[in-house]
Amino acid sequence: MKIRAGFNIAYQCPQPTQMLLVLDVHPSRRPDLLSEAAVEFDPAVEARGYTDSFGNACTRVTAPAGIIEMSSAFLVHDSGRPDVVAWDAVQHDIKDLPDEVLVFLLGSRYCDTQRLSDFAWANFSNTPPGWARVQAICDFVHGHITCNYQNADAMRTAYGGFVDRQGVCRDFAHLAITLCRCMNIPARYCTGYLGDIGVPRVPDPMDFSAWFQAYLGGNWYTFDARHNKPRIGRILMATGRDATDVAISTSFGQSQLIRFEVITEEVA
Known part of the structure; x- marks a missing residue:
């Protein structure tokens, strides 16, 4: 199948501001692109791409004072098969x-493992290790x-979501x-496109949507606690x-x- 995807985003800056952007399609999906997926800027600015330590395609720009628009529109081939x-x-x-997988066992800014370790072992230690255990966690x-x-909260951690019992896809x-x-299961955060396909x-x-990958059997497998069922048409942008x-933008100012407009749809 073919999927049409892209975005139109605009920021307003009171003065020239350095920004890091994670808006490109992940390098692993580039072979599937049917058209160019470059990010365009209005007004035009000098953009320098680089690859971060997680293998994501990133961009550095200096946003001018005023409004800067960022947009992309592309077609991508997808197998049409679910996760x-x-x-x-x-x-x-x-x-x-x-x-290189060990870092995904450690606590991080939003994944405060030290606050949930006792709960995890009390509730999941008796589940079969492997896929069944990850699925039990997703359930x-x-x-x-x-x-x-x-009630989205950009400051909410995993423990905050556990206590609040509400949130958006990133909280799941x-x-x-x-x-x-x-x-003791390595897990990493994923962001990308996920339309209402199928x-x-x-x-x-x-x-943009958030899901995660767990390292099992020598491979990274996709899981989605928000929807909790295999989905069609994920287009990965970044992992971390x-x-x-994987924030779409980090502003130093x-x-x-x-x-903020995002589109993801199957082409009939």
């Missing part, structure tokens, strides 16, 4: 994990948190990631320890988001 389900994927002993998070866009992901790490459309405005590492 892989591998019930036989095993959980690794820590000593057998690759060195719990899916039933524990109520999706509420009106943070809590599930944290519980996995508490159970499921009933919802009336909420389109946004939590939302901090004052900036205000004044426009």
